Amino acid sequence: MHTRTLGPFKVSAIGLGCMNLSHAYGVPPSPEQGERVLLAALDAGVTLFDTAALYGFGANEELVGRVMAPHRRKFTLASKGGMGGVRGEDGVMSRVIDGRPETLRRNCEDSLRRLKTDVIDLYYLHRWDKNVPIEDSVGAMSDLVRAGKVQTLGLSEVSAATLRRAHAVHPITAVQTEYSLWTRNPEIAVLDACRELGAAFVAFSPLARAFLTGRLTDVTTLDAKDIRRPMPRFAPDTYAQNLRLMAPFADLAREAGCTPAQLALAWLLRQGEHVVPIPGTTSLEHLHEDLGAADLDLPDAVIRRAGDLINQQTVVGNRYAPQATGEVDTENFA
Numbered sequence: 001m002h003t004r005t006l007g008p009f010k011v012s013a014i015g016l017g018c019m020n021l022s023h024a025y026g027v028p029p030s031p032e033q034g035e036r037v038l039l040a041a042l043d044a045g046v047t048l049f050d051t052a053a054l055y056g057f058g059a060n061e062e063l064v065g066r067v068m069a070p071h072r073r074k075f076t077l078a079s080k081g082g083m084g085g086v087r088g089e090d091g092v093m094s095r096v097i098d099g100r101p102e103t104l105r106r107n108c109e110d111s112l113r114r115l116k117t118d119v120i121d122l123y124y125l126h127r128w129d130k131n132v133p134i135e136d137s138v139g140a141m142s143d144l145v146r147a148g149k150v151q152t153l154g155l156s157e158v159s160a161a162t163l164r165r166a167h168a169v170h171p172i173t174a175v176q177t178e179y180s181l182w183t184r185n186p187e188i189a190v191l192d193a194c195r196e197l198g199a200a201f202v203a204f205s206p207l208a209r210a211f212l213t214g215r216l217t218d219v220t221t222l223d224a225k226d227i228r229r230p231m232p233r234f235a236p237d238t239y240a241q242n243l244r245l246m247a248p249f250a251d252l253a254r255e256a257g258c259t260p261a262q263l264a265l266a267w268l269l270r271q272g273e274h275v276v277p278i279p280g281t282t283s284l285e286h287l288h289e290d291l292g293a294a295d296l297d298l299p300d301a302v303i304r305r306a307g308d309l310i311n312q313q314t315v316v317g318n319r320y321a322p323q324a325t326g327e328v329d330t331e332n333f334a
């Protein structure tokens, strides 16, 4: 597997997003299947594993810790704090953004314990808590670096301006934000700011939460708890409109000798040497298909055509529902 630079780490050009092994897209797979996927990724050369305290409200870090702790020296471990769960009066957990220094310190201790490790290689602020100056949250995280609990720092879903403010407090190693053919918001300024500051750009939901694979054709069958359900682009009528883009995209992939998922990931890898996509999957077959994108050397014309077919102008609908839109930093709106 080709490698890319993420601060002091050399990581596989494609990392593994671990979220959907515990959370997000309907009923999660069994812990045994989660273990198979993690170990197969490691065997296939993946050296960047991405989790968060939020995923499964701790369950994902516990899975990653249990399975990966024996292999800890072989990979770069990324996790996130500042967004977790609170139990409501009805007993239902809901997520809460909290970037206060004392919360971040506690989150980090909890993550270290669940991950069965002494140090997290890359620790992200999952969302900027707009009630707390970014300098205060990043200041608390820099104390965690000094204490040896985390090695480097990252931010998720921030604007270029917020990135620069944070970077002035402590060097930011990576920004993780949604980026794919159908979500181009980071192109506004964040990609360039990362390049300029020497930060990696970690692209989450690089397959547009399955849309770009061409295999999710009926969103009415999504589980009631699937987090895509409230997303405007996954509303049945909107999704049907967007699906029309997939036929020419699949043709382009076929002509180029790859699958739509691989073309989507190859497009991302060509947007800059500092871009590292982290697709997520519960399937061994999909895992190997996705990782195959790192070996593709597609002509410029194919990459350009892919970008012309699917982009902010051709896609219909916002990516998040209003409440979640309000949680991201302004330049990343929509």
Ligand SMILES: NC(=O)c1ccc[n+]([C@@H]2O[C@H](COP(=O)([O-])OP(=O)(O)OC[C@H]3O[C@@H](n4cnc5c(N)ncnc54)[C@H](OP(=O)(O)O)[C@@H]3O)[C@@H](O)[C@H]2O)c1
Pocket: 016, 017, 018, 019, 020, 025, 050, 051, 126, 156, 157, 176, 177, 203, 204, 205, 206, 207, 208, 209, 210, 211, 213, 215, 261, 278, 279, 280, 281, 282, 283, 285, 286, 287, 289, 290
């Ligand atoms: N920082 C943040 O706020 C944030 C937010 C969201 C996600 N993330 C990170 O980004 C990672 C990836 O994001 P994601 O899981 O949302 O999006 P994604 O990788 O764009 O999409 C995952 C979906 O695509 C499907 N899929 C993957 N490969 C496939 C293939 N070859 N063929 C058909 N279907 C395929 C998966 O289903 P199968 O299981 O069936 O393969 C799953 O439903 C997460 O795990 C997490 O680490 C971060």
